[in-house]
Amino acid sequence: MYPSNSSSTPMGRRRFLAAAGGLGAGLLLAGCSTSATSPAAAGSSPLPLNRIGPGASEIAATEKARQAAGQRTVDVALDAMVGPVDIGGRTVSTWTYGGALPGKEIRVRAGDLLRAHVSNQLPQPTTVHWHGIALRNDMDGVPILTQPEIAPGASFDYQFTVPHPGTYMFHPHVGPQLDRGLYGALIVDDPAEPGGYDHELVVVFDDWLDGTGTTPDQQLADLKAHGMSGSGGMGGMAMAHSDLLGGDAGDVTYPYYLANGRTPTAPTSLRAKPGQRIRLRMINIGGDTAFRVGVPGTPMTITHTDGFPVIATRADAVLLGMGERVDAIITMPDTAVGLLGLAEGKNGISQVLLQPGNGRAPDVAAAAVALMARPAILVNAIPAAPAVQLTPRAPDITHQLALAGPGQGYTWTINGQTYSPDQGLPVHAGQRVRLAMSNTTTMFHPMHLHGHTFQVVAPSGVGPRKDTVNVLPGQTVTVEFDADNPGQWLTHCHNIYHGESGMMTVVSYLP
Numbered sequence: 242m243y244p245s246n247s248s249s250t251p252m253g254r255r256r257f258l259a260a261a262g263g264l265g266a267g268l269l270l271a272g273c274s275t276s277a278t279s280p281a282a283a284g285s286s287p288l289p290l291n292r293i294g295p296g297a298s299e300i301a302a303t304e305k306a307r308q309a310a311g312q313r314t315v316d317v318a319l320d321a322m323v324g325p326v327d328i329g330g331r332t333v334s335t336w337t338y339g340g341a342l343p344g345k346e347i348r349v350r351a352g353d354l355l356r357a358h359v360s361n362q363l364p365q366p367t368t369v370h371w372h373g374i375a376l377r378n379d380m381d382g383v384p385i386l387t388q389p390e391i392a393p394g395a396s397f398d399y400q401f402t403v404p405h406p407g408t409y410m411f412h413p414h415v416g417p418q419l420d421r422g423l424y425g426a427l428i429v430d431d432p433a434e435p436g437g438y439d440h441e442l443v444v445v446f447d448d449w450l451d452g453t454g455t456t457p458d459q460q461l462a463d464l465k466a467h468g469m470s471g472s473g474g475m476g477g478m479a480m481a482h483s484d485l486l487g488g489d490a491g492d493v494t495y496p497y498y499l500a501n502g503r504t505p506t507a508p509t510s511l512r513a514k515p516g517q518r519i520r521l522r523m524i525n526i527g528g529d530t531a532f533r534v535g536v537p538g539t540p541m542t543i544t545h546t547d548g549f550p551v552i553a554t555r556a557d558a559v560l561l562g563m564g565e566r567v568d569a570i571i572t573m574p575d576t577a578v579g580l581l582g583l584a585e586g587k588n589g590i591s592q593v594l595l596q597p598g599n600g601r602a603p604d605v606a607a608a609a610v611a612l613m614a615r616p617a618i619l620v621n622a623i624p625a626a627p628a629v630q631l632t633p634r635a636p637d638i639t640h641q642l643a644l645a646g647p648g649q650g651y652t653w654t655i656n657g658q659t660y661s662p663d664q665g666l667p668v669h670a671g672q673r674v675r676l677a678m679s680n681t682t683t684m685f686h687p688m689h690l691h692g693h694t695f696q697v698v699a700p701s702g703v704g705p706r707k708d709t710v711n712v713l714p715g716q717t718v719t720v721e722f723d724a725d726n727p728g729q730w731l732t733h734c735h736n737i738y739h740g741e742s743g744m745m746t747v748v749s750y751l752p
């Protein structure tokens with residue numbers, strides 16, 4: 242679609258034996274024993290039966306401590322349903338919340354109690370995960386680990402205090418459901434925020450294949466059978482590559498890339514006056530795609546990563562891995578131009594149009610070329626704002642996470658193991674926990690920790706507060722957090738096909 246510094250590797254860089262009965266496939270759906278006797282590889286342990294699970298009194302106590310007097314309650318309803326959606330030039334049958342793509346934005350204030358009535362009208366069980374929120378563990382939406390799945394035809398009421406302001410999202414945590422249309426933005430306003438902008442623009446970037454002749458379930462089955470996706474079939478697959486990502490850019494070929502549910506030729510738009518300040522809240526809900534985001538000719542000032550403030554940093558373009566969010570301020574340009582989300586290494590474009598007048602939209606391919614000519618940054622080295630920096634302290638415990646794969650049958654592992662809810666990384670409340678994540682693969686992994694916002698240990702010292710961090714091929718990324726939210730917390734690759742093929746483990750609070 243446009244020239245880039247990306248290229249394709251003509252021969253598949255990965256060759257797999259198509260293995261029957263690969264481990265890790267569908268462990269979440271298969272149910273599991275509560276046996277704590279499975280052997281552990283180095284770095285992961287069988288978890289004891291007395292671990293602090295969703296019913297523990299510590300979890301209710303932690304929630305109670307978050308609830309201030311006079312707490313406001315916000316009620317929302319989410320109907321997970323099957324139906325048609327117009328993505329701009331094409332109508333697809335998919336799964337959404339309430340028939341909208343993205344689902345209707347949820348907006349609360351920090352400190353509010355959010356009550357969400359989820360009705361499952363899907364043909365599969367589902368759950369809702371509140372990505373990035375430090376909530377009570379039993380509302381985290383992870384099957385087996387924190388709650389039973391919501392059966393088709395059933396409903397579930399989520400209820401939890403939302404402690405921190407910022408840009409978050411919600412999506413299912415069952416199979417590859419999030420690679421359908423089941424997602425939306427969760428915006429938590431800060432009552433103390435000074436503002437300083439005229440408009441706000443929430444943009445959700447997504448890679449899209451559902452309802453175009455395949456489904457995410459078929460895609461996952463395909464990967465397990467053949468090791469990789471694509472139209473070329475075995476042996477002739479063109480794998481996406483990115484210099485910025487330092488290796489492979491994805492395993493799945495998507496026909497469309499969407500911004501706020503629309504293709505780039507039928508985009509949504511923001512009308513504002515030239516010179517006005519726009520706060521961007523940018524979210525990557527993609528299944529297998531990083532987005533390079535920016536406005537050609539209009540540098541942005543990055544203000545937040547994954548909801549938490551950072552030292553203001555100028556950039557022409559920023560890379561967003563799956564599950565990451567970046568807030569930035571831009572000045573509304575004089576002429577119409579797209580806020581672009583370029584599918585990194587995949588030659589795909591998405592956009593929301595910035596429309597200061599009645600001028601014609603520029604050619605999106607030319608705009609993409611202009612953005613690609615500018616440097617793009619990853620956010621991992623931007624320091625957190627002083628107010629949200631962790632107090633310096635030596636870690637009480639360090640866990641190594643060796644990220645590997647893909648193995649036979651498209652398995653992805655942490656410390657040599659595919660996910661089991663009975664295996665994990667023990668921690669104790671009150672500890673400063675360090676996670677050192679080493680990527681031994683040829684592809685990036687956006688690693689996400691539930692229930693906490695860690696701080697990246699940057700080469701220069703303090704990095705950003707985040708809940709999802711890109712770990713590039715050959716890199717070790719170290720993060721630290723305070724164990725202040727008891728429970729059983731998934732930590733996993735937010736590439737949905739990696740996660741569902743085993744690249745998940747549990748940060749497990751023990752008594």
Ligand SMILES: [Cu+2]
Nearest residue numbers: 686734736739
């Ligand atoms: Cu991954």
